[in-house]
Amino acid sequence: MGLNIGGVVEKVNGHELSYSTFVEKYLSKNEPVVITGFMDDWRACRDWVFDDGRPNLQFISSNFGDSKVQVADCGSREFTEQKRFEMSVSEFIDQWLEFSLLEHGNHPPSKLKGKTLLYLKDWHFVKEYPEYTAYTTPLFFLDDWLNLYLDHYHMHEDPDTNQKRDDLRCSDYRFVYMGAKGTWTPFHADVFRSYSWSANVCGKKQWYFLSPGQRHLVFDRNMKSSVYDIFEEVSETIFPNFKKTIWLECTQDQNEIIFVPSGWFHQVHNLEDTISINHNWFNAYNLSWVWDLLLGDYKEATEYIEDVKDICDDFEGLCQRNLAANTGMNFYDFFNFMVRFSFANILQLCHLAGSSAFAKWRSSCKAQHFIFNLESTKDIAIKMKFTCLSEIHNFSLDFRSILEEPAFLELCFQLERTGAFIHDQHAPIDNTKKYSMDDLVDLGFCNLFSTVVCNPEDLVILIDRTLQNLIILPWERSRMAGVNEIEFPASL
Structure with missing residues (x-):
């Protein structure tokens, strides 16, 4: 047939x-x-x-x-x-x-x-x-x-x-x-x-x-x-x-x-x-497909070895190792990936806000692009809260340490470069130093340095507060009032 x-x-x-x-x-x-x-x-x-x-x-x-x-x-x-x-x-x-x-x-x-x-x-x-x-x-x-x-x-x-x-x-x-x-x-x-x-x-x-x-x-x-x-x-x-x-x-x-x-x-x-x-x-538009596959494969991996659960010292760790071997990554890998990309997208918005004299930056194609990225990431983090990731032990990513990674600075520049090509049709000047701590202090975002993400709930709070402070509160009002810093969540 x-x-x-x-x-x-x-x-x-x-x-x-x-x-x-x-x-x-x-x-x-x-x-x-x-x-x-x-x-x-x-x-x-x-x-x-x-x-x-x-x-x-x-x-x-x-x-x-x-x-x-x-x-x-x-x-x-x-x-x-x-x-x-x-x-x-x-x-x-x-x-x-x-x-x-x-x-x-x-x-x-x-x-x-x-x-x-x-x-x-x-x-x-x-x-x-x-x-x-x-x-x-x-x-x-x-x-x-x-x-x-x-x-x-x-x-x-x-x-x-x-x-x-x-x-x-x-x-x-x-x-x-x-x-x-x-x-x-x-x-x-x-x-x-x-x-x-x-x-x-x-x-x-x-x-x-x-x-x-x-x-x-x-x-x-x-x-x-x-x-x-x-x-x-x-x-x-x-x-x-x-x-x-x-x-x-x-x-x-x-x-x-x-x-x-x-x-x-x-x-x-x-x-x-x-x-x-x-x-x-993959990117913000299909993150949900990636998470749904991981979740489905995790359930299969768990069911497959359910009979050793009572005699295994680290059953959850075994499930995650099997998931990484069979699917290509596990929950922890994907969450790590999500946190780093969230930090990178937040930095893009900080630079757009700090370098713009008018409120219209919020409606620019680039700003909307990075906002959508963060909102999509938050949606997945909300789903992650109902898994073993809500009780991660010995996991934390803090903004200050991440900013000291040369790999992260290059990741940020490449993300900026992508946005520039897509929305401006040209490449930005190659300058990873703009993502340094000193530069962020000059822009008024030093409160980010105390941010620590340990689980999906922390990531949801970080994204919510970031978007609230950068998007909802008028940037011009802060400048007119002589405010030198934008409030971000401290250690979560």
């Missing part, structure tokens, strides 16, 4: 779409879209592709062939994914070219026996080759908290779950994919239920999308396992509701970028030899 195709993904010219319109129509509504016009000046589109559109595999092998990468065997399943193994880029390309020669030559079937289609996935190209600017992230996808954070911090602070600093497998979520015609990715939803964008440097892909509201239709009766391949014979006994699904499809051509929203399951097939660049990312 074939798929019930209910529509196609919309295609738009990126140069005819503003950032605010993209947010309104696609990001905030969590709808997929294909965008054209953003790849014309990419170096990858010149170096990695011949004039006739074929991938220049020799160039890639000669310049980046020593890299060790993950390769999927498209003909072999391992649990819910394709079987993977590691090889060098040059070895992968050699096998690709060998298979292509055998497939298109006059060779007997016995020659192809044992040969399989291999798909290079999750190559951390940007981290490995930072001096080679293969592409620039399109404006619509710049507000990327996940990769911005991982450029400066580990996601896992717990030494039991922390990877080594030089372990590229956990360093970022910016990837290069390469595969011959016929390679494919099984049915799945993206890591962390993040957004993703995928740009075809060359080749053509066929996408099949299932909206989040139909998720229950592709799982078994216990909601534990989902369909692996939507084109194989799907068992009606195991997946009785699969036949009710309604799909969107999309053919993505060379130099087109597809935006994949949170929670949309999809299966992808390469119709031609293809190279793509892919990012997973």
Whole structure:
């Protein structure tokens, strides 16, 4: 039985779409879209592709062939994914070219026996080759908290779950994919239920999308396992509701970028030899998707080892370690991430308020952007209050100590840079010193230094009071009254 195709993904010219319109129509509504016009000046589109559109595999092998990468065997399943193994880029390309020669030559079937289609996935190209600017992230996808954070911090602070600093497998979520015609990715939803964008440097892909509201239709009766391949014979006994699904499809051509929203399951097939660049990312618009996934996976992890609860000295710690191992982060990692981003967004608002002579700063696009970031973070922190995080022990992040971290100062500047590109269409002056304690004292925000966050309730109070003091109280009235400091919550 074939798929019930209910529509196609919309295609738009990126140069005819503003950032605010993209947010309104696609990001905030969590709808997929294909965008054209953003790849014309990419170096990858010149170096990695011949004039006739074929991938220049020799160039890639000669310049980046020593890299060790993950390769999927498209003909072999391992649990819910394709079987993977590691090889060098040059070895992968050699096998690709060998298979292509055998497939298109006059060779007997016995020659192809044992040969399989291999798909290079999750190559951390940007981290490995930072001096080679293969592409620039399109404006619509710049507000990327996940990769911005991982450029400066580990996601896992717990030494039991922390990877080594030089372990590229956990360093970022910016990837290069390469595969011959016929390679494919099984049915799945993206890591962390993040957004993703995928740009075809060359080749053509066929996408099949299932909206989040139909998720229950592709799982078994216990909601534990989902369909692996939507084109194989799907068992009606195991997946009785699969036949009710309604799909969107999309053919993505060379130099087109597809935006994949949170929670949309999809299966992808390469119709031609293809190279793509892919990012997973999240920000204030889809934080709730990330938290909902963590909470659901936590409940599963807890239920799975419930029988050892009475004999385990640190059952909660064991659950969190398992969650980090299976999902990629745990409650503590995510809360740490949220607190640092809250501090960084508060600093952005402080500088906007302190450097503006008029009340209109509050209605500027940049101010509204950072306010929305804080309000979204607060919404998640409220949900976190009803978990084990409400009783965190030995956890605290204080503003003064965070300000002394070079990584945090760089994070703040990159967040400012993102806001400037999105709303002002230019980069700010590179000056991390503006986030120093002396600078904040000059702006009248020294009360922030005594702020300490120990749990989600503290974070909610901090954000509420910050927005109240910065947004509701007139800045001009404080100046006219000779007030030198804005009141912020002290140690919470």
